[in-house]
Amino acid sequence: MENLMLYFIKANGLIILFYLMYVLFLRKETFFVSNRLYLILGLLISLCLPLITFTKTIWVDPTPVPEFYQETTTVNSDYIEVPIQETPIDWSLILTTAYVVICVLILVKIGIEIASFYNRIRKHNQQKEADFILIHSNTTENPFSFFHYIVINPHLFSEAEIQHILTHESIHVKQKHSIDVLLGKLFCAVFWANPIIWLYRKAMLQNLEFIADSETFQQIENKYEYQITLLKVVIHQHDLSITNQFYQSLIKKRIIMLHTNQSHKRNAWKYATILPLLVGFMLLFQIETVAQVKEISISKSITNKLIQFVIDKNTTDEQIKEETELLKKEYNIDLKISKIKRNAKNEIIALEAKFEDSDKTSGKISIKGHEAIEPIRFFKEINENEKGNIGFDRNNTSTVFAKMDADQLEWNETQTIEIKKSDTEEVIYIINGKEYSKEEMKDKIVELDGAIEMNEDEKSGKKIMIFKGNSTISDEPKTIIYLDKKVISKEEMDKIDTEIIKSADIKKGTVKKEIKIITKISNEISEDTEIYINGKKATKEELDKIENEDIESINVNNNNVQKSIEIQKKYTKEKPKTIELKSGDVVVVLEGDRIKFPGYPTHYLNQLKLEFQGKILEDNIDFFKNYELEKIKDIKIIEDESTSKEKKRIKKIIIETK
Numbered sequence: 001m002e003n004l005m006l007y008f009i010k011a012n013g014l015i016i017l018f019y020l021m022y023v024l025f026l027r028k029e030t031f032f033v034s035n036r037l038y039l040i041l042g043l044l045i046s047l048c049l050p051l052i053t054f055t056k057t058i059w060v061d062p063t064p065v066p067e068f069y070q071e072t073t074t075v076n077s078d079y080i081e082v083p084i085q086e087t088p089i090d091w092s093l094i095l096t097t098a099y100v101v102i103c104v105l106i107l108v109k110i111g112i113e114i115a116s117f118y119n120r121i122r123k124h125n126q127q128k129e130a131d132f133i134l135i136h137s138n139t140t141e142n143p144f145s146f147f148h149y150i151v152i153n154p155h156l157f158s159e160a161e162i163q164h165i166l167t168h169e170s171i172h173v174k175q176k177h178s179i180d181v182l183l184g185k186l187f188c189a190v191f192w193a194n195p196i197i198w199l200y201r202k203a204m205l206q207n208l209e210f211i212a213d214s215e216t217f218q219q220i221e222n223k224y225e226y227q228i229t230l231l232k233v234v235i236h237q238h239d240l241s242i243t244n245q246f247y248q249s250l251i252k253k254r255i256i257m258l259h260t261n262q263s264h265k266r267n268a269w270k271y272a273t274i275l276p277l278l279v280g281f282m283l284l285f286q287i288e289t290v291a292q293v294k295e296i297s298i299s300k301s302i303t304n305k306l307i308q309f310v311i312d313k314n315t316t317d318e319q320i321k322e323e324t325e326l327l328k329k330e331y332n333i334d335l336k337i338s339k340i341k342r343n344a345k346n347e348i349i350a351l352e353a354k355f356e357d358s359d360k361t362s363g364k365i366s367i368k369g370h371e372a373i374e375p376i377r378f379f380k381e382i383n384e385n386e387k388g389n390i391g392f393d394r395n396n397t398s399t400v401f402a403k404m405d406a407d408q409l410e411w412n413e414t415q416t417i418e419i420k421k422s423d424t425e426e427v428i429y430i431i432n433g434k435e436y437s438k439e440e441m442k443d444k445i446v447e448l449d450g451a452i453e454m455n456e457d458e459k460s461g462k463k464i465m466i467f468k469g470n471s472t473i474s475d476e477p478k479t480i481i482y483l484d485k486k487v488i489s490k491e492e493m494d495k496i497d498t499e500i501i502k503s504a505d506i507k508k509g510t511v512k513k514e515i516k517i518i519t520k521i522s523n524e525i526s527e528d529t530e531i532y533i534n535g536k537k538a539t540k541e542e543l544d545k546i547e548n549e550d551i552e553s554i555n556v557n558n559n560n561v562q563k564s565i566e567i568q569k570k571y572t573k574e575k576p577k578t579i580e581l582k583s584g585d586v587v588v589v590l591e592g593d594r595i596k597f598p599g600y601p602t603h604y605l606n607q608l609k610l611e612f613q614g615k616i617l618e619d620n621i622d623f624f625k626n627y628e629l630e631k632i633k634d635i636k637i638i639e640d641e642s643t644s645k646e647k648k649r650i651k652k653i654i655i656e657t658k
Helices: 002-026 032-051 091-121 159-174 177-190 195-219 223-235 251-258 265-285 317-331 490-494 540-544 620-626
Strands: 054-060 126-128 133-136 144-146 149-152 287-293 303-311 334-342 348-356 362-367 376-383 390-394 397-400 416-419 427-431 434-436 444-456 463-474 478-483 486-488 501-508 512-519 530-533 536-538 551-558 563-569 577-580 586-590 594-596 609-612 632-639 650-657
Touching (some): 002 265, 032 177, 032 265, 091 149, 091 177, 144 177, 149 159, 159 195, 159 223, 177 195, 223 251, 303 317, 303 348, 317 334, 348 376, 478 490, 609 620
Parallel strands (some): 054 287, 427 463, 478 512, 530 563
Antiparallel strands (some): 126 133, 144 149, 334 348, 390 397, 444 463, 530 536, 551 563, 586 594
16 A cells, blocks of 8 residues: 555656646747657656666675573463454545545546547538548537547538638547547546646647647638637537547637747757656655675585494494495495405404495495404595595595596596597596506596596696506496396397387496396296286286285196196285274274274174175275275174174174265
8 A cells, every 4th residue: 555655646746747847848839749749758657657666785784683681570360451452444545445436436427428429429410531520510519529520510600610620620630639638537537636637638738729720820821710710619618528629718828829939949958858857756766775784604614424334343244234224225325245254253354345326436345354354434525515525444544436537637426437539638547557548548438446546747747547446448338138137148138029028127327238127927827827816816917017026936836737826925014094983983904904893803804795885895805905995984893693792703894985
């Protein structure tokens, strides 16, 4: 509400500003067409300029927050008097509503005038001319025009007077002065409380008549008769304010303006007098100053977090398992400790440690000997960019595993170096003690087991990249092919029948590429073989849906009568499902095949009759596995007769839905 009020104040202020500058500098000038443009732009600018704002930011130092202490007192009282608050009258809402109602009434009046005009002209004969439509009306006293219509009473004027009037009104029609008239009326409806807007509209109407009079005076021969015509219509009145009327109240001014000398062109500078005022308005009212608190830059340590795991001679297998699982779960680091050997004192004397993190950075370390090992620390430093060194510490020596890109010569975290084509610098590579030029290493892939050291030859200035440890150079990534977890050659893969393939997974890496092919379990089972899964007869399609990891045992019966294969899936413990009955009791479905009612022993589902929607179901386990249990409203129990309730056996259950 406050923003709307402020907008109205600014818009009204600009209207007053434009009008005052018009009265002071432009009203007596004969630049009638330019004045028309000035007055129209004045209204439109007054409407739009308050909506344009600019933001100026001022940076201020942060103010420290003072510490303060507030004493709290506990008050015990049996009675607390709550004052009754009266709702104040919202005068702003009342005034706004009243203002809007008056605006609507003025707009309705304008609409009625437009409807009245069209209702009046449709009752008369219309004569179409070149630039307008002429309507002869015996009931009209004062000639007027509205858009392309001109209305005149031919019985009140002579032929020469009619010709003068038509010349005058046709100028209104050609230059579409009715748009100016309606625009002024609309602004009066919206800003009716501002008295200047009514004077502004009057100035617009006067200027339109000045335009029509000036051009008519140039077209007619008898200028004296035209002035007589103006005086003749003084006695007539007109009731439609939306039209361009041949008669206006200030006839004297119109006649005076007809005899006023044309303004000199150098007086056009007066139009620019409004510009400094508009600039001042923008600077004073349309620039918002925003105070922005300066941010205090706080330097951070490069290393924000350190992950580490120390293995010494007394570390147990349980501790190793616990720590490696934690690294995998929390930080996605796959650390494997293998080939552990211990002496008679159960001290570790040998091991092999390998790691691979989420960035595919990997490395390993091997220790062999007869004495107990010195402590080994696996570590990863994580900085603010989630990057950092990773490797092992042993005997106060750190081995960091990283890679260097040959083009950018920057350290990155991985054990693989891919050397790409580049002609910008000369680099020497030392791999396995042998020197290679940059040209020789184009498009090569290096897999290393160790670290990289970067040096520079003082004499030649060439950069030297030394690969420490065992490294393997290849032209393309090595491809390893697995067939049901068994490594096979490419030739063997090409011989595989695609019909027996269940899935194929291809993983591409910088160093190696893996192709894992899983065949259908049923590919070697004949069509006449009966298949049973967990004791239930199944099809080959159902068999192939089972993952190899989910199979606990396979039993093949190959006798002369009938071939069969029995598959037992691994037991998976399911979370119990609960059903709340109308009585408030809770029924529990255990592991998908058993059900427990309060006060009854646990029953196997397949031992019960289950009635659902009037039908006895064949597979109760499948029903409770797939049906949305929250839709069950109640379960009715039909019991076997027995002396003790705890020994009662449930014979049948009937399920009611919501």
